[in-house]
Amino acid sequence: MSQTELSLSAGSLQLEHRRDVEHKRREFTSCGNRKLYFDTHALVCLLEENGFTTQQAEITVSALVKITDANMEIVYKDMVTKMQQEITVQQIMSQIANVKKDMVILEKSEFSALRAENEKINLELHRLKQQVMDEVVKVRTDTKLEFNLEKSRVKELYSLNERKLLEMRTEMVALHAQQDRAVTQTDRKIDTEVAGLKTMLESHKLDNIKYLAVGFVTLSGGGQSVGDPAQLDQ
Numbered sequence: 001m002s003q004t005e006l007s008l009s010a011g012s013l014q015l016e017h018r019r020d021v022e023h024k025r026r027e028f029t030s031c032g033n034r035k036l037y038f039d040t041h042a043l044v045c046l047l048e049e050n051g052f053t054t055q056q057a058e059i060t061v062s063a064l065v066k067i068t069d070a071n072m073e074i075v076y077k078d079m080v081t082k083m084q085q086e087i088t089v090q091q092i093m094s095q096i097a098n099v100k101k102d103m104v105i106l107e108k109s110e111f112s113a114l115r116a117e118n119e120k121i122n123l124e125l126h127r128l129k130q131q132v133m134d135e136v137v138k139v140r141t142d143t144k145l146e147f148n149l150e151k152s153r154v155k156e157l158y159s160l161n162e163r164k165l166l167e168m169r170t171e172m173v174a175l176h177a178q179q180d181r182a183v184t185q186t187d188r189k190i191d192t193e194v195a196g197l198k199t200m201l202e203s204h205k206l207d208n209i210k211y212l213a214v215g216f217v218t219l220s221g222g223g224q225s226v227g228d229p230a231q232l233d234q
Contacts, residue, residue, distance in 0.1 A: 040065060 040061050047057035 043061050043064070044054070044057040047060060048054060052060065
């Protein structure tokens with residue numbers, strides 16, 4: 001084979017290699033509508049410059065591309081497109097709206113239940129308050145009645161004691177009056193007895209004087225008989 005044919009053959013091989021590399025680059029960069037900014041030809045040239053043969057460099061780059069593609073597939077499996085993201089966001093917003101609606105309904109229901117429970121408690125409190133007020137009024141009425149009864153009883157006892165005291169005072173006054181009358185009668189009787197005794201003493205005294213006078217006259221007349229005091233009085 002001549003040198004010209006070898007040059008043409010090498011040029012055709014390089015052209016085919018470049019085509020294959022460009023095809024692989026386009027295939028790699030357009031895989032799954034994903035763009036990867038990765039220049040495989042530049043990496044092949046870099047490997048060749050560092051001692052790799054063309055075949056080794058291509059095999060290495062091909063393996064690296066496959067590994068990268070597999071990794072990107074794994075990565076892109078968990079990723080979504082913008083449209084899918086918008087659809088998912090709309091679904092999430094719809095679910096959030098439904099949750100909000102359910103929460104509003106639940107809140108209203110719970111509020112209604114709480115309001116009903118509050119009204120029930122208020123009614124129970126009002127009933128208990130009324131019951132307590134009735135009990136207080138009853139106790140107050142009973143206490144007032146007992147107080148009035150006790151007051152009436154005390155008044156009756158006071159009136160009874162007053163009557164007894166008045167009776168005792170009346171009895172004591174009557175007793176004192178009776179004692180005074182008895183003392184007055186005794187005094188009068190004593191005065192009468194004393195006056196009688198004085199009269200009797202005066203009479204005896206007068207008789208004694210008469211007897212003495214008669215005796216004196218008899219002694220003076222010398223032998224005249226002593227007459228009766230009555231004759232002496234005449």
